[in-house]
Amino acid sequence: MSYVDQNLMPQESIVYRTKLHWVIYLSSFVFFAISALIFIGTHGHHHIKGGGHAALLFLAIGVVLFLIRMVKSNSSEFAVTNKRVMIKIGVFQRHSVEVLLSKVESIGVDQGVLGKMLGYGTIIVLGTGGTKEPFIQVNDPLEFRRQVLIAEDAAKA
Helix, strand or coil: CCHHHHCCCCCCCEEEEECECHHHHHHHHHHHHHHHHHHHHHCCCCCCCCHHHHHHHHHHHHHHHHHHHHHHHHCCEEEEECCEEEEEECCCCCEEEEEEHHHEEEEEEECCHHHHHHCEEEEEEEECCCEEEEEEEEECHHHHHHHHHHHHHHHHC
16 A cells, blocks of 8 residues: 555545656666667677676666666655645655645746656645755656645635
8 A cells, every 4th residue: 555545634535646757767778778789789790898798787787777766666656635735755765745735835846848848847845834845757747736726726615
């Protein structure tokens, strides 16, 4: 059972969930590609001395980065409920933010050009009392913000 599901209050229901965007895996894919290019180069017409070891090193780095990102992705939750915003990141070192909808001042969104094209960005949860929490590489951050606004509006009715 997820962190969000375990920590719901009575009469609280999830209205929206999202995760980290697939772009978090990009660095591992770069290492996989470099490994493949080195491997192809060592087995082509122009042999690269020690290329097999270099290819394995880049492959190993890519695998480690991929596994780290997979754990991070699977342990990160972003949810909007009918009562609050709930965000949890991390397994071994957990960082969680839970803000009642009535205490959310704003949900900021930062997106670069690539983020706009691929659909990811940083959300900044600003709560009353000066709480300012940025969360990077979130999938569809504009929809997350929209869902918070919808939930806030519904809670007032």
